[in-house]
Amino acid sequence: MNGFLGTYNISLDDKGRLNVPAKLRATLEKEYGPHLVVCVMDGFLIVFPQNEWATNEEKLSHLNAFDKGDRNRLREFYAGATECKIKSGRILLPANQREAAGLKKDAVLVGMSKTFEIWAPDRWTRVSG
Amino acid sequence: MNGFLGTYNISLDDKGRLNVPAKLRATLEKEYGPHLVVCVMDGFLIVFPQNEWATNEEKLSHLNAFDKGDRNRLREFYAGATECKIKSGRILLPANQREAAGLKKDAVLVGMSKTFEIWAPDRWTRVSG
DNA sequence: AGGATAGTGTCTTAAAGTGTCAAATAGTGT
DNA sequence: ACACTATTTGACACTTTAAGACACTATCCT
Numbered sequence: 112m113n114g115f116l117g118t119y120n121i122s123l124d125d126k127g128r129l130n131v132p133a134k135l136r137a138t139l140e141k142e143y144g145p146h147l148v149v150c151v152m153d154g155f156l157i158v159f160p161q162n163e164w165a166t167n168e169e170k171l172s173h174l175n176a177f178d179k180g181d182r183n184r185l186r187e188f189y190a191g192a193t194e195c196k197i198k199s200g201r202i203l204l205p206a207n208q209r210e211a212a213g214l215k216k217d218a219v220l221v222g223m224s225k226t227f228e229i230w231a232p233d234r235w236t237r238v239s240g
Numbered sequence: 241m242n243g244f245l246g247t248y249n250i251s252l253d254d255k256g257r258l259n260v261p262a263k264l265r266a267t268l269e270k271e272y273g274p275h276l277v278v279c280v281m282d283g284f285l286i287v288f289p290q291n292e293w294a295t296n297e298e299k300l301s302h303l304n305a306f307d308k309g310d311r312n313r314l315r316e317f318y319a320g321a322t323e324c325k326i327k328s329g330r331i332l333l334p335a336n337q338r339e340a341a342g343l344k345k346d347a348v349l350v351g352m353s354k355t356f357e358i359w360a361p362d363r364w365t366r367v368s369g
Numbered sequence: 370a371g372g373a374t375a376g377t378g379t380c381t382t383a384a385a386g387t388g389t390c391a392a393a394t395a396g397t398g399t
Numbered sequence: 400a401c402a403c404t405a406t407t408t409g410a411c412a413c414t415t416t417a418a419g420a421c422a423c424t425a426t427c428c429t
């Protein structure tokens with residue numbers, strides 16, 4: 112299978128939920144499950160299927176939670192993340208993540224193979240051309 | 241499962257109790273129990289579910305009780321800790337811990353997988369950006 | 370004992386999150 | 400192009416969660 116591909120313009124509903132496009136949803140259902148981890152990046156969001164997230168987490172497992180520097184690194188990683196589940200085709204992003212990504216009414220979803228990204232339209236056009 | 245994730249802004253009530261956000265509470269209930277150990281760190285608090293505390297305690301057991309430096313480290317660790325329990329969704333932090341963390345009216349909770357942290361808002365922004 | 374203070378239970382209100390449906394739109398096969 | 404199906408959107412009612420307030424209990428102190 113091909114993982115997540117393509118660009119999708121979607122809109123958020125009155126409560127800030129966003130509809131996961133059917134194609135991405137199909138990939139999710141076939142390859143992964145409904146559990147996602149959403150993570151704040153520079154000015155956009157990365158969505159990991161649960162087990163993809165887990166492999167990232169594993170890479171950090173050698174860090175020592177009692178070491179100050181390591182702890183800072185762990186914090187950076189975990190603080191920006193949230194678990195979230197697809198519910199009747201949609202996901203609700205927490206308000207602070209929506210804000211971090213500058214999401215208001217519309218969003219752009221971009222497939223990236225094992226993950227996909229969520230962008231505010233204006234930020235996306237600035238990147239993509 | 242994913243453990244504690246995310247950042248939450250919450251406020252303390254008039255008696256200094258803080259509401260544990262529903263998501264963290266759900267993780268606690270699923271993976272752990274209502275018994276917590278709260279521990280003063282550099283300028284913030286770390287909350288351990290009871291059994292995570294126990295495993296940490298074990299890790300520290302290799303330290304030499306006759307070594308001055310180790311002993312200081314242990315003392316610092318244990319002296320700053322308190323047991324506490326979630327009661328109707330909230331926890332009450334002892335006054336000295338609140339003071340040590342600079343907590344007044346608002347707090348930031350940060351999930352860190354197996355533990356979570358409690359920060360005073362001003363100290364948190366200094367760390368996180 | 371009496372008063373002060375710290376801790377606990379519970380209620381109310383407001384806000385955030387969830388389920389569901391119907392109309393609108395896009396996509397499909399013939 | 401047409402009818403038909405699937406998907407997306409927006410809306411609304413409902414549920415859950417958080418915040419603040421207040422009364423009550425336990426504890427401490429003199």
